[in-house]
Amino acid sequence: MKKSASKPASQNKEGLTGEKHDIRPGQSLELLKELHILTRDGRLNQDSRRKLKQVYHLYQFIEPLLNTLQEDHTDICLVDHGAGKSYLGFILYDLFFKAGQTTSKAHIYGIETRDELVQKSAELAQRLDFPGMSFLNLSVADSITSRELPEQVDMVTALHACDTATDDAIQFALKKKARFMVLVPCCQAEVAAELRKNKGDAVRHNPLSEMWRHPIHTREFGSQITNVLRCLQLEAHGYQVRVTELVGWEHSMKNELIIAEYKGLPAKRPAERLAEVLKTTGLESLQRRFFVTP
Known part of the structure; x- marks a missing residue:
């Protein structure tokens, strides 16, 4: 009698062979595919494993800050400047905010000047059923006076916001009385x-x-x-300021991380x-x- 081929022992439900330990429990595989961190067949190649390591390393710095905020109130407001494809915002929402989205009014705003990226991010958030995410076609400077954003925010992030955009993000955070800032300056x-x-x-x-x-x-x-x-x-x-290095970002000279808490x-x-x-x-x-x- 012919035996049916058995699955490799290391293969898990998601079809990831030997890679389960690389992905956090509860992480949306669809999101990781959309962000090109996972291949379409649900696998990690060398480049995507590096990207995932970078994202999780940055998340390790931000998660404790979010926990601190959550001790005070659950309706956290976070603004991500120079969001690009909103890698950071989506990962933060997926790992931290998603679990409480039915009972909390927590919100992430992605600020980006390229309209096509704003539209794609909005479509992805809708497809993933992430109601607590919004994306605005604004420069960092224009966001300071924009009425589309709340009067006060809890955290401001700016990952590789070029040149003076980082300073605009700081000005935004100061005006909005942000408790935390997480900045990776660039150019x-x-x-x-x-x-x-x-x-x-x-x-x-x-x-x-x-x-x-x-x-x-x-x-x-x-x-x-x-x-x-x-x-x-x-x-x-x-603010109390801590400056450290983003380990695992060796491909980039811009790996200085500034964390500020009011x-x-x-x-x-x-x-x-x-x-x-x-x-x-x-x-x-x-x-x-x-x-x-x-």
Whole structure:
């Protein structure tokens, strides 16, 4: 009698061979396929496994913050700036918000300037039955005054929002009195341009200007000092700031993660330091961007 072929012992219900441990329990496989983290036949290749590792690594930083918010109220409002295809928003909703969507008014807003991505994200949220997700075709700067967003939000995320868009996300979060910010800055060009422009008179007697005398150092120092200024600005508004590295994002030079929590901390000293750094580096023209008072 011919024996029927048996399934491999490592194959699970979803058809994933030897890969069950890579995907969190309860994770929507349809979502992972739509985000091209899983192949259409439900498998992980080397590239998609790397993407999944990155997403989960970032989620490990954000989940405790969401738990803290949930202890206070369940109707959490999160705004994701420069959302792109909304990878982050969908993963957060699927892993954290989905379970309570029938009883909670928690909401994630994805802000993106490319209308085709906004439309696709909205269609995907409807297809997955994620009612607590909305997508708006706005720039980060325009979202600050948009009436389509609530007066107050709990958390603001900005994953690789280019150049000054990260600063706009910070301004948005400050105006909306966000308790948490999670930022992965990208492409800081504005400060480097100002450093080049003011390299002469403003820093002639400052020996530390050697740190950005050469063009390649100007670019690198510009990127570094931009994030230093952002951290001082956040501290000057009463936030506690933690800066760390996104492990597993080695393919990208932009892997610095800034996490800020509003604590109402003393703001005078960081505000003074912010002003001193701007003056010492010849960047006083950027005071309106790295503002201390709104």
